[in-house]
Amino acid sequence: MAQFLLLLxxxxxxxxxxxxxxxxxxxxxxxxxxxxxxxRNQLHNSNKLTDDSGKVVHxxxxxxxLKDGPxxxxxxxxxxxxxxxxxxxxxxxxIARSCPHVRPGARGSIEVRQIHEM
Numbered sequence: 001m002a003q004f005l006l007l008l009x010x011x012x013x014x015x016x017x018x019x020x021x022x023x024x025x026x027x028x029x030x031x032x033x034x035x036x037x038x039x040r041n042q043l044h045n046s047n048k049l050t051d052d053s054g055k056v057v058h059x060x061x062x063x064x065x066l067k068d069g070p071x072x073x074x075x076x077x078x079x080x081x082x083x084x085x086x087x088x089x090x091x092x093x094x095i096a097r098s099c100p101h102v103r104p105g106a107r108g109s110i111e112v113r114q115i116h117e118m
Contacts, residue, residue: 003044003115004092006082008101010108011075012051029100037084042095044083051077079108089114 015023037043054077056069082099086092092112101108 001085001087002092003117004084004086004089004095005113005115006084006092006096006099007078007111007113008080008082008099008108009076009111010079010101010106012077012079013075014107026100029103033098033100034082037082037095042085044085046080046082048080049078051079054078076109083115 015026018026034043034046054069056067058065058067084092084095086095089112092114096102096110096112099110100106101110
């Protein structure tokens with residue numbers, strides 16, 4: 001089995017327009033989905049990230065710079081992640097497709113990346 005990182009991207013402004021009851025319903029969907037992964041021993045870790053876009057520390061060839069990031073020109077940010085275990089990329093993608101983040105009506109996307117064991 002291999003480990004995969006599911007990076008959940010979305011526009012935080014979308015969630016700001018939801019009522020508290022809607023937010024609680026959506027959070028419940030994520031928790032139930034994650035618990036299903038956990039009971040199948042497929043979930044290693046998960047967290048929601050803060051809604052700011054973070055910072056990028058970059059070396060430009062001469063010095064280290066800091067900027068708002070990763071992409072100040074876009075509204076989409078990495079809002080959270082799941083570290084999962086799956087047999088291969090196809091299985092990891094199937095798991096990602098079942099995530100509430102890409103349910104009908106959701107506006108998010110999920111990047112699936114395999115972890116390279118070091």
